Amino acid sequence: xxxxxxxxxxxxxxxxxxxxxxxxxxxxxxxxxxxxxxxxxxxxxxxxxxxxxxxxxxxxxxxxxxxxxxxxxxxxxxxxxxxxxxxxxxxxxxxxxxxxxxxxxxxxxxxxxxxxxxxxxxxxxxxxxxxxxxxxxxxxxxxxxxxxxxxxxxxxxxxxxxxxxxxxxxxxxxxxxxxxxxxxxxxxxxxxxxxxxxxxxxxxxxxxxxxxxxxxxxx
Amino acid sequence: xxxxxxxxxxxxxxxxxxxxxxxxxxxxxxxxxxxxxxxxxxxxxxxxxxxxxxxxxxxxxxxxxxxxxxxxxxxxxxxxxxxxxxxxxxxxxxxxxxxxxxxxxxxxxxxxxxxxxxxxxxxxxxxxxxxxxxxxxxxxxxxxxxxxxxxxxxxxxxxxxxxxxxxxxxxxxxxxxxxxxxxxxxxxxxxxxxxxxxxxxxxxxxxxxxxxxxxxxxx
DNA sequence: TATCAATACGAACGATCGTACGTTGAATAT
DNA sequence: ATATTCAACGTACGATCGTTCGTATTGATA
Numbered sequence: 347x348x349x350x351x352x353x354x355x356x357x358x359x360x361x362x363x364x365x366x367x368x369x370x371x372x373x374x375x376x377x378x379x380x381x382x383x384x385x386x387x388x389x390x391x392x393x394x395x396x397x398x399x400x401x402x403x404x405x406x407x408x409x410x411x412x413x414x415x416x417x418x419x420x421x422x423x424x425x426x427x428x429x430x431x432x433x434x435x436x437x438x439x440x441x442x443x444x445x446x447x448x449x450x451x452x453x454x455x456x457x458x459x460x461x462x463x464x465x466x467x468x469x470x471x472x473x474x475x476x477x478x479x480x481x482x483x484x485x486x487x488x489x490x491x492x493x494x495x496x497x498x499x500x501x502x503x504x505x506x507x508x509x510x511x512x513x514x515x516x517x518x519x520x521x522x523x524x525x526x527x528x529x530x531x532x533x534x535x536x537x538x539x540x541x542x543x544x545x546x547x548x549x550x551x552x553x554x555x556x557x558x559x560x561x562x563x564x565x
Numbered sequence: 566x567x568x569x570x571x572x573x574x575x576x577x578x579x580x581x582x583x584x585x586x587x588x589x590x591x592x593x594x595x596x597x598x599x600x601x602x603x604x605x606x607x608x609x610x611x612x613x614x615x616x617x618x619x620x621x622x623x624x625x626x627x628x629x630x631x632x633x634x635x636x637x638x639x640x641x642x643x644x645x646x647x648x649x650x651x652x653x654x655x656x657x658x659x660x661x662x663x664x665x666x667x668x669x670x671x672x673x674x675x676x677x678x679x680x681x682x683x684x685x686x687x688x689x690x691x692x693x694x695x696x697x698x699x700x701x702x703x704x705x706x707x708x709x710x711x712x713x714x715x716x717x718x719x720x721x722x723x724x725x726x727x728x729x730x731x732x733x734x735x736x737x738x739x740x741x742x743x744x745x746x747x748x749x750x751x752x753x754x755x756x757x758x759x760x761x762x763x764x765x766x767x768x769x770x771x772x773x774x775x776x777x778x779x780x781x782x783x784x
Numbered sequence: 785t786a787t788c789a790a791t792a793c794g795a796a797c798g799a800t801c802g803t804a805c806g807t808t809g810a811a812t813a814t
Numbered sequence: 815a816t817a818t819t820c821a822a823c824g825t826a827c828g829a830t831c832g833t834t835c836g837t838a839t840t841g842a843t844a
Contacts, residue, residue: 354842359791360792377691377692378691384830385831386832387830396794396832397794397795397834397835401791405833406833459691460691465687465688465690472595472596482750485750520739520760524738524742527687531686531704532701540731540735551770573811573819576820578811578820578821579820579822603800603802604803616803616804616822619802619804620821625802
């Protein structure tokens with residue numbers, strides 16, 4: 347099962363190059379969209395030849411798919427994993443932690459153009475294809491995990507006022523994205539506090555304790 | 566004050582051409598984005614020469630700004646004006662009507678790529694310039710009208726549980742956009758019912774009567 | 785050693801892009 | 815009647831795009 351401990355030096359070099367190029371690609375795509383990505387611009391940004399980058403990713407769609415996969419990892423490392431490490435499984439604290447971590451992720455501009463997926467999903471909303479499928483997969487994973495966490499919190503009796511986990515997940519995701527969009531468009535911080543207030547009051551209405559929702563304020 | 570009744574035939578012809586080209590431009594932009602607009606593609610779609618279209622709009626940015634202005638009119642005619650015509654000013658019915666009309670506007674695919682502004686605002690979120698300014702202006706107008714309607718409903722005592730009109734406007738707009746995005750990405754109708762349920766329960770929690778919110782269900 | 789595979793490059797391709805120029809024809813103004 | 819204005823066109827420009835090809839280089843394999 348274990349891979350050979352000795353790694354092919356050529357593949358390792360290629361992976362390193364891909365990683366480096368994708369670093370530029372993620373910021374570029376979050377501000378200009380996945381269509382704004384081009385081999386030429388990435389070549390300028392990463393001090394590598396245009397054809398070298400084309401070789402690494404095969405095609406433009408290959409580059410876009412690699413960017414989506416890389417963004418997925420950044421998102422997981424920035425939002426999901428920290429919450430998994432600091433909150434108990436099966437509790438409401440995890441749900442609230444996820445919402446708070448998402449706000450922080452957007453607010454800190456982990457991607458310079460705000461949430462990578464908010465930008466790119468809107469771009470490929472109405473364009474079927476492999477890229478759309480990958481984006482939908484990423485969104486399904488995130489909302490699925492959110493729904494799952496809500497369901498477990500319901501099972502432990504921490505959300506007595508709720509009867510539909512997906513419904514709450516829909517509401518949370520919508521409010522989070524609204525904060526991201528408005529903060530970007532207006533260059534303000536206020537939307538994050540609006541979102542935090544909305545979610546705080548919603549959680550409290552569903553039976554959460556006031557101090558449990560305080561984490562939504564943190565940056 | 567009145568314009569001369571005799572209209573310049575040349576200008577009239579140009580306006581007619583602009584109108585016709587913009588018809589194609591709006592659908593194109595709602596699916597492919599304002600960057601996806603190009604003189605060449607519009608020329609193919611509208612049976613007109615590329616340079617003729619370039620003359621009509623001056624530059625690509627001019628075309629994009631004209632598209633935003635045209636979309637604004639379509640939005641006003643599809644959402645705001647019908648509600649103004651059928652609901653009393655100053656009442657909660659107008660607020661609920663606006664939300665319901667927005668859901669219908671997105672659901673009916675007045676623009677083939679869903680809400681024009683949801684698509685293009687995400688595209689120009691992180692790109693300052695005249696186009697972003699125009700989009701922000703359109704969004705300000707919509708949310709301003711929504712907030713204003715909420716404020717008047719509050720003043721008439723129909724939302725006893727609410728203390729901040731902008732807060733509710735933020736929530737409503739976020740839920741509406743979430744429904745639009747998810748319906749487009751998944752090709753489903755369900756998100757609209759989720760949004761309607763969310764808003765219905767929210768309005769009722771704020772003191773609205775159950776049958777006042779039933780309009781959110783209509784298509 | 786020789787063979788193969790993968791990265792990386794330069795160069796070139798056809799296509800499309802945004803823009804500019806000059807011209808034509810029709811409508812208006814003088 | 816002449817001049818002017820504007821829509822509309824054909825053409826051409828430089829730039830950028832995605833992709834392909836041939837080649838050199840490096841590392842793994844036989």
